[in-house]
Amino acid sequence: MSWFVNAEGGLTTAGYGAGILLMLVCLLAGLVLAGRSAGKQGMGVRQLAFCAMAVALAYVTSFIKPFKLPYGGSVTLLSMLFIVLVANWYGVRAGVLVGFAYGMLQFLQEPYVLSVFQVCCDYVFAFAALGLAGLFRGSKKNGLLTGYVVAVLARGIFHTLGGYLYWMDYMPENFPQSLKAIYPIIYNYSYLLAEGLITVIIIKIPAVEKALERVRRSAVQ
Template identity: 65%
Template structure:
């Protein structure tokens, strides 16, 4: 299925990049559509378009700002997941999932690696779409914080699933044999939780929390 999209090294061909970009655009437009459907006006507004576009763009840009990177994929970035979670917090689960899907395509374009169709789904599609579950907590007290924590855990679950199915052969020889069964969990949550802790600390700062509340009010106008 991926032969025309993937080269012998597991990267994307020109056709692969073209298909991925088109898919990303379609998913982004779907995210905008859901944002409009979830608004009180039941109609997509220019403001919602701008806020979703800016948030996805910031997520993509900050994904390049890596504090450190693991050898077989995964890195601690400068709060890149937060911006997709913000979309879910503003406009709900449906919009958050679609934004996450679009962002997953961007990640696939940024650092593609293909072992199988299901591996791509786990590592790029489902994992980033899972960030949209943050929308379930949008109307709760401290909803952004709760939603972010659950979203990070949900994303990690899909990466770990892909790890069990496709990445066990990449386990380092010096990894404790007694912990072999939990290697994908340890590997993936090591960088996700590190970034999560940093982000939680940042958004818990009163001034930052106040600013994010004001941004949400502006996004919902």
């Protein structure tokens, strides 16, 4: 493990290389499986292009942080929405795959390693969970909105689990004992729900709704 993680919990050069390699292998495997499940040899060029654009936009907007918490987590410029859009267009499999790719980019951007399962909770499972928005793909009314809310809540579950299992051990000795049972929930959902609320307000603006519908039609035609 020391080959890949330094004493501060960050990644070494070998760690970055292994992370990139793992992401590429998993993405290729996911693309093959997604294609087979759809009765095709692979995703269509249009779908691949829209998925790639969604990951790129999510990654770029994740750097724009109007509010950032001291122990990790921040309100970003609608970064989760782009992953949810893919799930809404193409279903759960594509959404989970794109969410996984985005999570790995987040890990490579700001890595912190306490254990393999902690990395899975904070990066792999949490961001892949955004793909659950695809469960509401067929909903004729408010499918995107419902899927987005469920995706945000699902992501929060894994961050909260990581908080209980790992991060609470790093709280100061004078941290109130009465708050330990609920602090990971409050901490993680504070920034997730704040960004979620802002995003919901924006996507319910009539002009934005029409623009998103035009993009959806272009993505799925």
